[in-house]
Amino acid sequence: MRISFSANNVPIRLSKERFEHIASRHPEMRDSERDILETINNPDMVQRGDAGTLLAIKKFHSTPVSEDKFLVAVYKEVDQADGFLLTAYFSNKLRKRMILWKR
Numbered sequence: 001m002r003i004s005f006s007a008n009n010v011p012i013r014l015s016k017e018r019f020e021h022i023a024s025r026h027p028e029m030r031d032s033e034r035d036i037l038e039t040i041n042n043p044d045m046v047q048r049g050d051a052g053t054l055l056a057i058k059k060f061h062s063t064p065v066s067e068d069k070f071l072v073a074v075y076k077e078v079d080q081a082d083g084f085l086l087t088a089y090f091s092n093k094l095r096k097r098m099i100l101w102k103r
Helices: 016-025 033-041
Strands: 002-005 011-014 045-048 054-062 067-079 082-091 099-102
Touching: 002 033, 011 016, 011 033, 016 033, 016 082, 033 054, 033 067, 033 082
Parallel strands: 011 082
Antiparallel strands: 002 011, 045 054, 045 099, 054 067, 067 082
16 A cells, blocks of 8 residues: 655555556556656646546656657545545646646
8 A cells, every 4th residue: 555645735545456456457557657656645636527526637747658748637625634536547638627726
């Protein structure tokens, strides 16, 4: 189990099983576990997602798919002491959503 802290300082869990699920659905993420944790811990911005989720977003200049992509880590904060990662993916553009935090 890996833990990273959100912009709200909530520990966000990333289990081995969850990471394997993400990598099976998004094969380009297979070698990006460290980048996912870094995105949660040190995002460029956090947007409000759907159904109570949060999106930590960080731009990477070099990714497994191409240059200059955003890594989006979708997670949920259960309370101030617990949260978990739902999914993560690379995107070349961001949807217009409410920005909750920005560096």
